[in-house]
Amino acid sequence: MNHLLKNVRPYGESATDVRLVDGRIAEIGTGLPEGSSRVHDGAGAVLLPGLVDLHTHLREPGREDAETVATGTLAAALGGFTAVHAMANTDPVADTAGVVEQVWRLGREAGHCDVAPVGAVTVGLGGQQMAELGTMADSAARVRVFSDDGKCVSDAGLMRRALEYVKAFDGVIAQHAQEPRLTVGSQMNEGVQSSLLGLTGWPAVAEEAIIARDCLLAAHVDSRLHVCHVSTAGSVDLLRWAKNKGWKVTAEVTPHHLLLTDDLAATYDPLYKVNPPLRTQADVDALREGLADGTIDCVATDHAPHALEDKEAEWGAALPGMTGLETALAVVALTMVETGRLDWRSVADRMSHTPARIGRLDGAPEPQGRPLAVGEPANLCLVDPGARWTVDPHESASRSRNTPFVGRELPVRVVATFLRGRPTVLDGKPAPA
Amino acid sequence: MTAAPPPSPVPARARLARPVSGDPAAARPVLSSADVARVIDRMAHELLEKTRGGDEVVLLGIPTRGTTLARRLAARVHAFAGLTVPSGSLDITLYRDDLRLKSPRALESTDVPAGGVDGALVVLVDDVLFSGRSVRAALDALADLGRPRAVQLAVLVDRGHRELPIRADYVGKNIPTSLQETVHVLLAEDDGRDAVLLGPADAVREDRARP
Amino acid sequence: MKRHLLSAADLSYDDAILVLDTAEELAQVSERTIKKLPTLRGRTVVNLFFEDSTRTRTSFELAAKRLSADVITFSAKGSSVSKGETLKDTALTLEAMGSDAVVVRHSWSGAPANLARWIRGSVVNAGDGTHEHPTQALLDAYTMRRRLGRLEGLRVTIVGDILHSRVARSNVLLLSTLGADVTLVAPPTLLPVGVGSWPAQVSYDLDAVLPKSDVVMMLRVQRERMGPTGEQAAAYFPSAREYSRRYGLDVRRVATLADEAIVMHPGPMVRGMEIAPEVADGVRSTIVEQVANGVSVRMAVLYLLLGGSDSAIGSPS
Numbered sequence: 005m006n007h008l009l010k011n012v013r014p015y016g017e018s019a020t021d022v023r024l025v026d027g028r029i030a031e032i033g034t035g036l037p038e039g040s041s042r043v044h045d046g047a048g049a050v051l052l053p054g055l056v057d058l059h060t061h062l063r064e065p066g067r068e069d070a071e072t073v074a075t076g077t078l079a080a081a082l083g084g085f086t087a088v089h090a091m092a093n094t095d096p097v098a099d100t101a102g103v104v105e106q107v108w109r110l111g112r113e114a115g116h117c118d119v120a121p122v123g124a125v126t127v128g129l130g131g132q133q134m135a136e137l138g139t140m141a142d143s144a145a146r147v148r149v150f151s152d153d154g155k156c157v158s159d160a161g162l163m164r165r166a167l168e169y170v171k172a173f174d175g176v177i178a179q180h181a182q183e184p185r186l187t188v189g190s191q192m193n194e195g196v197q198s199s200l201l202g203l204t205g206w207p208a209v210a211e212e213a214i215i216a217r218d219c220l221l222a223a224h225v226d227s228r229l230h231v232c233h234v235s236t237a238g239s240v241d242l243l244r245w246a247k248n249k250g251w252k253v254t255a256e257v258t259p260h261h262l263l264l265t266d267d268l269a270a271t272y273d274p275l276y277k278v279n280p281p282l283r284t285q286a287d288v289d290a291l292r293e294g295l296a297d298g299t300i301d302c303v304a305t306d307h308a309p310h311a312l313e314d315k316e317a318e319w320g321a322a323l324p325g326m327t328g329l330e331t332a333l334a335v336v337a338l339t340m341v342e343t344g345r346l347d348w349r350s351v352a353d354r355m356s357h358t359p360a361r362i363g364r365l366d367g368a369p370e371p372q373g374r375p376l377a378v379g380e381p382a383n384l385c386l387v388d389p390g391a392r393w394t395v396d397p398h399e400s401a402s403r404s405r406n407t408p409f410v411g412r413e414l415p416v417r418v419v420a421t422f423l424r425g426r427p428t429v430l431d432g433k434p435a436p437a
Numbered sequence: 438m439t440a441a442p443p444p445s446p447v448p449a450r451a452r453l454a455r456p457v458s459g460d461p462a463a464a465r466p467v468l469s470s471a472d473v474a475r476v477i478d479r480m481a482h483e484l485l486e487k488t489r490g491g492d493e494v495v496l497l498g499i500p501t502r503g504t505t506l507a508r509r510l511a512a513r514v515h516a517f518a519g520l521t522v523p524s525g526s527l528d529i530t531l532y533r534d535d536l537r538l539k540s541p542r543a544l545e546s547t548d549v550p551a552g553g554v555d556g557a558l559v560v561l562v563d564d565v566l567f568s569g570r571s572v573r574a575a576l577d578a579l580a581d582l583g584r585p586r587a588v589q590l591a592v593l594v595d596r597g598h599r600e601l602p603i604r605a606d607y608v609g610k611n612i613p614t615s616l617q618e619t620v621h622v623l624l625a626e627d628d629g630r631d632a633v634l635l636g637p638a639d640a641v642r643e644d645r646a647r648p
Numbered sequence: 649m650k651r652h653l654l655s656a657a658d659l660s661y662d663d664a665i666l667v668l669d670t671a672e673e674l675a676q677v678s679e680r681t682i683k684k685l686p687t688l689r690g691r692t693v694v695n696l697f698f699e700d701s702t703r704t705r706t707s708f709e710l711a712a713k714r715l716s717a718d719v720i721t722f723s724a725k726g727s728s729v730s731k732g733e734t735l736k737d738t739a740l741t742l743e744a745m746g747s748d749a750v751v752v753r754h755s756w757s758g759a760p761a762n763l764a765r766w767i768r769g770s771v772v773n774a775g776d777g778t779h780e781h782p783t784q785a786l787l788d789a790y791t792m793r794r795r796l797g798r799l800e801g802l803r804v805t806i807v808g809d810i811l812h813s814r815v816a817r818s819n820v821l822l823l824s825t826l827g828a829d830v831t832l833v834a835p836p837t838l839l840p841v842g843v844g845s846w847p848a849q850v851s852y853d854l855d856a857v858l859p860k861s862d863v864v865m866m867l868r869v870q871r872e873r874m875g876p877t878g879e880q881a882a883a884y885f886p887s888a889r890e891y892s893r894r895y896g897l898d899v900r901r902v903a904t905l906a907d908e909a910i911v912m913h914p915g916p917m918v919r920g921m922e923i924a925p926e927v928a929d930g931v932r933s934t935i936v937e938q939v940a941n942g943v944s945v946r947m948a949v950l951y952l953l954l955g956g957s958d959s960a961i962g963s964p965s
């Protein structure tokens with residue numbers, strides 16, 4: 005079916021109509037005739053390219069009680085995403101072509117959004133032996149992003165080899181930067197709050213030391229490094245330095261690190277336990293500035309669903325992680341757009357074009373993160389910029405409820421998402437197949 | 438962690454102590470300062486009589502004004518008979534039957550004279566006898582302290598309306614009251630002057646008056 | 649409204665003084681033949697000990713029993729709580745049994761705060777991980793006031809493993825509320841990052857601080873902190889001997905104290921490590937009194953939380 009989006013504002017700019025034909029953007033212009041198209045009145049909504057997440061935990065295979073590829077990708081579509089990168093720390097670990105192809109296929113079958121599996125850097129995330137990265141790259145899943153996320157590739161020699169090796173297929177190593185010896189038993193940001201709460205600290209230096217080392221390694225072997233979920237002001241400084249050198253280093257920040265601080269740990273509610281931990285307001289401010297000036301390339305959700313029993317526990321016994329697919333755009337609007345740091349065109353850059361480019365999805369057979377232009381694939385999301393809504397975890401499509409934004413009022417709402425011209429979300433609800 | 442708050446100018450204990458309820462200014466005097474002194478003198482004489490010279494007597498006041506009265510009685514007994522009668526105080530807070538109905542309150546002091554109460558003739562002293570529940574609590578508290586030979590009760594005012602089978606052995610003044618009235622006993626040590634006043638019942642009932 | 653005692657910070661100045669004054673009166677009960685009050689008759693107090701602590705558990709048990717409460721004690725070892733039953737399940741069980749208060753000791757910081765969200769009754773923190781132990785701080789303050797007659801302006805020096813000490817955290821908070829001047833002395837590795845924000849002075853030099861102290865509180869130093877032990881973080885100090893030499897309270901150091909100064913220890917002690925046996929048993933030592941005072945203070949806390957229709961102290965749910 006063809007669709008005509010009337011009165012929509014691409015990148016939040018001037019209003020126009022957009023016609024989608026055969027999965028592509030066929031026409032852009034005012035007063036387009038309806039013809040045989042199904043008409044959607046945008047009422048001035050902001051039209052963005054479909055969002056692309058570089059960092060999603062879909063939990064399948066292994067923890068289908070917390071999330072499945074189907075539920076996670078539906079949550080993604082509701083959040084305006086048309087592609088997500090599924091992290092490798094499943095059970096079994098996505099360290100072989102078999103597992104990544106399975107995850108990729110489950111994504112195709114669910115049909116809510118594209119799933120780009122991330123391959124593990126080391127076998128079983130063990131940090132010892134490099135996984136068959138090339139085989140995963142050559143598989144149907146076309147893996148380009150490799151990460152041991154959840155664990156840091158802490159061995160410098162192994163990290164160097166991995167960075168070098170993936171050059172053969174234009175891959176990138178996405179590092180979860182956490183020096184393990186500096187974070188033994190760590191529970192939250194190390195600082196004033198941790199000292200008072202008696203929770204073992206996760207110092208900023210444990211992230212920054214790895215980022216500094218990896219930037220130097222990436223420069224030395226002229227490889228691509230991507231830094232996951234940057235959380236400290238010091239990390240932003242290091243990235244700025246590396247970028248000034250012209251090194252191929254990119255980085256992401258999560259919505260929760262753009263908004264929340266470690267004061268929330270004082271509740272001992274594990275809803276606020278995440279890795280890397282929530283930091284201080286000074287860090288939050290530096291992250292927002294880094295995202296605004298491009299030092300941080302993109303926003304990634306680190307959507308990390310957890311079953312109830314893993315969150316309704318003592319802080320120390322609870323698992324770290326927060327859901328985020330359905331709230332990501334709203335939190336970015338709250339922290340970056342409403343504060344005047346980013347306009348919608350820049351939001352599209354940070355949440356679609358750039359993450360797609362880092363994951364090499366922009367040149368894939370079914371490209372993602374392409375500009376809003378005639379002839380491009382119709383991966384779109386339509387956003388009501390005036391909406392305000394209160395986060396209710398029970399309304400989430402995710403199988404898990406661990407959103408740290410519960411009860412908060414957030415701005416902007418995704419009203420529709422199109423995947424290659426087919427609506428996955430309409431009127432803010434899953435579109436009937 | 439926040440810095441320490443400045444210490445409250447009013448000690449917590451004083452803050453939580455039971456004040457005389459109602460507004461004594463709105464009440465009319467029943468006993469003057471001189472009357473109070475006379476009544477206490479008479480009670481001291483009766484006590485010497487009924488206890489055959491005050492031997493083995495221990496006076497235990499129920500805080501706050503009962504303690505003061507016990508001390509005064511002891512002083513008058515000493516003045517009249519040259520006899521030193523030990524006096525102390527017995528806090529009944531933890532024995533009250535209405536504990537559950539209110540916020541926990543600060544404890545008053547329990548100060549049992551050195552000789553203890555075993556084998557003694559204990560005279561419980563209170564300012565006003567009303568429902569009898571305070572005395573009931575005092576008897577329970579006393580039983581946990583030891584085994585007196587006998588227990589008697591002295592009150593400055595008996596205002597009636599008993600809810601338990603309790604009567605006083607020494608009564609300073611019987612004052613028939615209605616439940617719509619309040620008896621205020623003022624003593625110089627606690628209130629700056631001696632007087633007994635009868636006033637209208639207050640919005641906030643004096644909790645000792647009606648457990 | 650039911651309230652909780654989760655942190656020493658839950659107590660205002662007035663609250664803290666009320667606890668100490670109440671404990672002062674209740675101490676008499678322990679001296680009588682009949683060591684019992686009817687105050688909490690019909691109330692149920694559950695002692696939930698996920699971590700072994702005979703001293704604290706028996707102290708709370710005795711306190712609750714002296715107030716005539718029904719007392720149920722769950723020790724993690726040998727009961728369902730150690731077999732993977734979650735804290736939440738345990739909380740729901742306690743609710744079903746109609747407990748009015750839960751006294752909880754747990755190895756995870758914040759577990760009492762979690763529990764307070766899940767149950768209707770009052771929660772008393774009897775020590776959680778490396779967070780707090782508010783009734784220990786209350787009994788310490790009580791002991792200081794009894795021995796030295798005041799708390800305002802008292803110079804209290806706390807020595808040892810501040811980083812991992814719940815006793816230190818609660819004492820710093822409570823003593824600063826009560827107007828004492830606290831100095832923390834430890835090797836820098838055993839002081840938390842962020843300690844600069846605490847209402848306390850910090851020193852690395854025990855000898856310099858001792859002559860200016862009215863109270864010296866020695867904390868236990870666990871031998872496992874010396875590492876290196878496999879996956880554990882690196883050692884916090886090189887050897888017991890060096891620790892003892894620099895931060896142990898021996899006879900020579902005690903001689904530099906002011907005449908009236910007292911020596912405290914929350915126990916259990918490592919004699920010969922942080923404290924010399926002669927010092928632990930000396931006249932300045934309050935270690936035995938601390939144990940006795942613990943019962944009175946805990947009686948006071950239970951009475952003020954549970955004795956009435958609502959609580960007189962503590963933090964709301």
Ligand SMILES: [Zn+2]
Nearest residue numbers: 153154180232
């Ligand atoms: Zn990660």
